[in-house]
Amino acid sequence: MIRLVLALVLALASSAASAERIVLGLSQDEVAITATFDGSSLLIFGAVSREAPIPDASELDVIITVTGPPGPVDVRRKERQFGIWVNADAVHLSRAPSFYAVASTAPVDSILSAVEDLRYGITLDQVVRTVGASETVEDVANFTEALVRIRSDEDLYQIGKSTVSLDQQTLFRTGMHLPSNLVEGSYLARIFLLRDRQVVDQFETGIEVRKVGLERWLYSLAQNQPILYGLMSLVIAIAAGWGASALFRSLQR
Amino acid sequence: MQIYLPIAEVSVNAFLLLGLGGLIGVLSGLFGVGGGFLMTPLLFFIGIPPSVAVATGANQIVASSFSAVLAHLRRKTVDLRMGTVLLAGGLFGAGIGVQVFARLKAMGQVDLLVTLFYVVFLGAVGGLMFIESLRALRRARSPGGPVPKRKRHNWVHNLPLKMKFRTSGMYISVIPPFFIGAGVGVLSAIMGVGGGFIMVPAMIYLLGMPTKVVIGTSLFQIIFVTAFSTLMHAITTQSVDVVLAVMLILGGVLGAQIGSRMGTNLKAEQLRILLAMLVLLVCGKLALDLLLQPSELYSIGVSE
Numbered sequence: 001m002i003r004l005v006l007a008l009v010l011a012l013a014s015s016a017a018s019a020e021r022i023v024l025g026l027s028q029d030e031v032a033i034t035a036t037f038d039g040s041s042l043l044i045f046g047a048v049s050r051e052a053p054i055p056d057a058s059e060l061d062v063i064i065t066v067t068g069p070p071g072p073v074d075v076r077r078k079e080r081q082f083g084i085w086v087n088a089d090a091v092h093l094s095r096a097p098s099f100y101a102v103a104s105t106a107p108v109d110s111i112l113s114a115v116e117d118l119r120y121g122i123t124l125d126q127v128v129r130t131v132g133a134s135e136t137v138e139d140v141a142n143f144t145e146a147l148v149r150i151r152s153d154e155d156l157y158q159i160g161k162s163t164v165s166l167d168q169q170t171l172f173r174t175g176m177h178l179p180s181n182l183v184e185g186s187y188l189a190r191i192f193l194l195r196d197r198q199v200v201d202q203f204e205t206g207i208e209v210r211k212v213g214l215e216r217w218l219y220s221l222a223q224n225q226p227i228l229y230g231l232m233s234l235v236i237a238i239a240a241g242w243g244a245s246a247l248f249r250s251l252q253r
Numbered sequence: 254m255q256i257y258l259p260i261a262e263v264s265v266n267a268f269l270l271l272g273l274g275g276l277i278g279v280l281s282g283l284f285g286v287g288g289g290f291l292m293t294p295l296l297f298f299i300g301i302p303p304s305v306a307v308a309t310g311a312n313q314i315v316a317s318s319f320s321a322v323l324a325h326l327r328r329k330t331v332d333l334r335m336g337t338v339l340l341a342g343g344l345f346g347a348g349i350g351v352q353v354f355a356r357l358k359a360m361g362q363v364d365l366l367v368t369l370f371y372v373v374f375l376g377a378v379g380g381l382m383f384i385e386s387l388r389a390l391r392r393a394r395s396p397g398g399p400v401p402k403r404k405r406h407n408w409v410h411n412l413p414l415k416m417k418f419r420t421s422g423m424y425i426s427v428i429p430p431f432f433i434g435a436g437v438g439v440l441s442a443i444m445g446v447g448g449g450f451i452m453v454p455a456m457i458y459l460l461g462m463p464t465k466v467v468i469g470t471s472l473f474q475i476i477f478v479t480a481f482s483t484l485m486h487a488i489t490t491q492s493v494d495v496v497l498a499v500m501l502i503l504g505g506v507l508g509a510q511i512g513s514r515m516g517t518n519l520k521a522e523q524l525r526i527l528l529a530m531l532v533l534l535v536c537g538k539l540a541l542d543l544l545l546q547p548s549e550l551y552s553i554g555v556s557e
Contacts, residue, residue: 035496038255038264074554076361084543087361087552146551180257180264215259222260222491230487233312233495234480240499241316242323244506 020060022191022203023047031178031187033211039180042066042207044189045173054169061104061111061194062164062172063122066207068099068156069185075143089136091143096128098183100151101158103174105166113197120192120199124148124159155179182209184219260494261305267500269299274313274501278508281317283515284528287475289314289446290375291535292501293367303364305494307354307445308486311479312498314447317505318476325469332420332466336473338427339434339452343478346438351485354443358490361554365543370444372540378450379532386525393522421462421470429460434474442482447475450532 027043044064054060073096079088102108108123117123128144137143151157156179164174187207193200211219222229256267273295277288289310296306325331357363412426433455437448452471456462462470487493519527 033257035257036255037257074361076552076554078547078550078552080546085545085547086365090361143551146549147553150549150551150553180255181262183262211259215257218259218495222487222493226488226491227484229491229495230484230493233487233493233498234315234483236495237312237316237498237502238319240502241506242320244503245320245509248506248510 019052020048020050020193020195020200022193022201023049024191024203024205026189026205026207029205029207031182031207031209033182033184033209033215035214037180037215039182040178042176042178043173044176044191045171046191046203048170048172048193055195058195060166060169061106062166063102063104063108063112063192063194064164064172064174065103065122065190065192066099066101066176067097067127067188067190068183068209069187070095070097072096073147075147077143077146089143091137091140093128093144093147096147098185099156099178099187100124100127101162101176102160103158103162103164103176104160105164105172107160111194111197112192112199116194116197116199120190120202122192124157154181156181178209184209184211256496256500258301258305258494258497260492261301261309261497263300263302265299265301265497270497270500271504271507273299274504275508275511276504277501278317278505278510279512279515280508280528280531281505282509282512283519284512284524287314287317287447287449288505289448290371290444290450290532293445294371294535294539301494301497302492303367304358304486304490304492305497307367307443308483308490308492309494309497309501310445311441311482311486312493312495313501313505314479315476315483316498316502317509318447318472318479322469322472322476325472328469329420330466331469331473332418332462333473334416335418335421335430335462335466336470338416338430339437339470339474340477342431342434342436343438343441343474344481345431346435346440347442347478347482347485348438349435350439350442351482351489353439355489364552367444368539368543370440372536372543374440374444374451375532375536375539378454379529379536381454382525383529383533386522386529390522390526421466423460423462425460430456433459434478437474438478441475441478442485445482447479449475 024046031040048060073093074090075093076087076090078085081088102122104111112122117126121127128147148157152159155177158176162174162176164172166172187209189205189207191203193202210216221232254267255264256270257264277292280291281288292313293306293310296310297303322331354363357366412428414426414428415424416427417424433452437452440446440448440451449471452474453467456467456471457464483493
């Protein structure tokens with residue numbers, strides 16, 4: 001009997017938790033890299049739909065993350081050897097996103113529990129994987145810190161740079177800047193609704209970042225037909241150089 | 254106006270690239286050098302990835318040398334036979350250079366290799382050129398002084414495998430030109446330069462070639478070696494950026510016109526001292542980067 005009541009309560013609790021759902025809008029689900037691409041801004045907005053009235057026992061918070069295609073990286077550290085600075089120690093990180101942005105209604109560590117962070121992989125500590133990073137280097141933390149520092153300087157990692165504004169516990173929105181040195185691929189936008197430091201709903205959607213037009217054509221030619229691309233580069237270069245100097249000679253006459 | 258480079262995957266100001274090409278063009282018109290040795294480090298400074306800078310630099314040199322070599326062919330100042338021997342060596346050297354480049358790139362030491370090569374070669378060439386042109390200036394000031402005679406015969410002329418080079422009027426072994434070509438080929442692949450700044454002095458002082466055929470012959474070799482390097486880089490690392498190359502070429506042609514006009518108002522010795530100082534300046538900047546503690550000790554490389 002007690003068990004049945006407990007199950008009932010749990011079922012109610014979980015339905016109460018999922019009673020708040022995310023309805024999402026994106027300013028664009030595709031970022032086109034054209035010849036004049038100079039970064040792009042991304043607007044993420046949405047609403048919380050609910051069947052019950054707004055629970056007023058706790059605050060609602062929103063965290064939005066955007067992740068670029070991940071890949072392995074090598075972080076190297078320079079050291080003075082024979083009087084000059086050379087790359088010495090290196091740490092191989094099996095997985096680091098090429099782009100990562102986190103925006104939230106309040107500082108992430110104040111609205112998200114460590115357990116939930118571990119489960120959903122929200123903060124950079126969870127996202128940049130250092131497991132089995134290196135056997136030879138003792139201070140791996142310095143290397144991951146450097147990765148975050150360098151990529152943050154290049155605007156590739158944006159932690160708490162933009163905030164999420166939440167209106168009447170229902171409408172949320174944030175703007176993010178995508179820098180010009182973006183890597184092509186499938187980006188993932190994740191939205192988390194939180195109450196009492198617990199995730200009550202999450203929503204995921206993809207954003208395609210692709211080169212288009214001439215940029216697309218040149219890039220795929222270089223990757224798929226390297227010999228043809230190399231020959232074409234030579235012909236174009238010679239034609240441009242020759243043509244321009246021929247033009248000058250005819251102008252001088 | 255920003256322009257997105259499809260292979261380098263960075264967005265750069267188009268006028269900056271045109272200006273950079275133009276600056277190198279002015280220098281090449283002024284001094285008669287290709288300017289690749291300045292182009293590659295300058296591309297590093299504006300944020301082009303080193304492998305793209307080296308590969309695209311080679312592509313740009315093909316273009317800037319092409320119209321020059323045509324002019325030399327018309328004037329018959331190209332020793333085709335000597336050029337072919339140099340070229341055979343050059344292709345051999347470039348093949349080795351591309352391999353070394355790829356191997357060191359995987360080890361994360363390619364930046365060091367490129368910088369060290371630049372420091373050593375620019376330092377040596379710039380220093381020699383500086384001393385040489387100082388002497389020439391002093392001679393010009395005190396007329397009547399003895400003009401040193403160039404040695405016509407040295408150890409180079411005692412090697413086997415001799416061949417007749419009619420245009421240069423020489424009968425020497427093919428071994429030294431082959432190895433000069435090979436050395437320049439290695440430099441072309443690793444430094445993204447044509448290598449004229451090494452080859453021209455070597456042809457004059459080591460081989461004793463007549464000065465009037467030296468430039469044309471070296472250009473002949475440079476075109477084929479840099480074209481080969483471009484193709485190799487395109488195939489092995491996909492790092493030739495044709496959009497970047499075209500921007501640099503267009504600026505370069507314009508700059509070369511300005512440079513050659515400026516050059517007619519200056520004396521040859523003064524020009525050479527200026528060039529020597531420029532070479533030493535770039536060398537010094539690169540050497541300081543190696544010697545002083547960098548502000549960021551860490552760097553990120555995308556691994557395979």
